Amino acid sequence: MIELVVEERCIKCEMCVRVCPTDVFEESESGLPVIARQDDCQTCFLCEVYCPVDALFVAPHATPDPDPRWRDAAWLEQSGRLGSYRRAVGWGRGLVPGASKDASFRLIGLLEATGRLSDADDPLRAAAVHDDAPEAATIGGGR
Numbered sequence: 001m002i003e004l005v006v007e008e009r010c011i012k013c014e015m016c017v018r019v020c021p022t023d024v025f026e027e028s029e030s031g032l033p034v035i036a037r038q039d040d041c042q043t044c045f046l047c048e049v050y051c052p053v054d055a056l057f058v059a060p061h062a063t064p065d066p067d068p069r070w071r072d073a074a075w076l077e078q079s080g081r082l083g084s085y086r087r088a089v090g091w092g093r094g095l096v097p098g099a100s101k102d103a104s105f106r107l108i109g110l111l112e113a114t115g116r117l118s119d120a121d122d123p124l125r126a127a128a129v130h131d132d133a134p135e136a137a138t139i140g141g142g143r
């Protein structure tokens with residue numbers, strides 16, 4: 001859940017205000033985003049990954065955490081937590097994309113090679129792999 005906007009870091013770009021899917025932020029007169037509706041936060045981390053200067057902290061909990069450290073900018077900074085989610089997913093110039101560390105494709109390959117994964121298990125993927133466009137279009141509502 002969103003816990004903090006670090007005023008000293010924020011460059012007032014409004015990115016977090018624009019990307020938040022549940023309209024948690026409000027822009028103050030100074031341009032600084034204010035956490036106006038914390039209860040509406042979905043802990044989706046979008047604001048954190050889009051913030052260009054790591055000025056936001058989203059704690060990895062779905063409810064407000066009573067631990068005051070989650071709202072202590074100095075502690076978050078010292079402990080390397082500011083921007084930690086963005087770094088972990090590799091979203092940003094010079095970062096290693098998180099997908100490159102995902103080896104689940106090896107497991108899928110193994111399951112396919114041993115006949116344990118069939119098209120019936122995953123019709124959407126099967127449609128894509130076999131270029132079965134009409135079926136894929138039907139599944140997506142024809143859009």
Ligand code: SF4
Pocket residue numbers: 001002019020021022023024025040041042043044045046047048058
């Ligand atoms: S974590 Fe998601 S829902 Fe919560 S404030 Fe950020 S963008 Fe909005």
Ligand code: SF4
Pocket residue numbers: 005006009010011012013014015016017033050051052053054055056
């Ligand atoms: S995205 Fe970051 S820098 Fe931009 S307004 Fe929000 S907190 Fe400030």
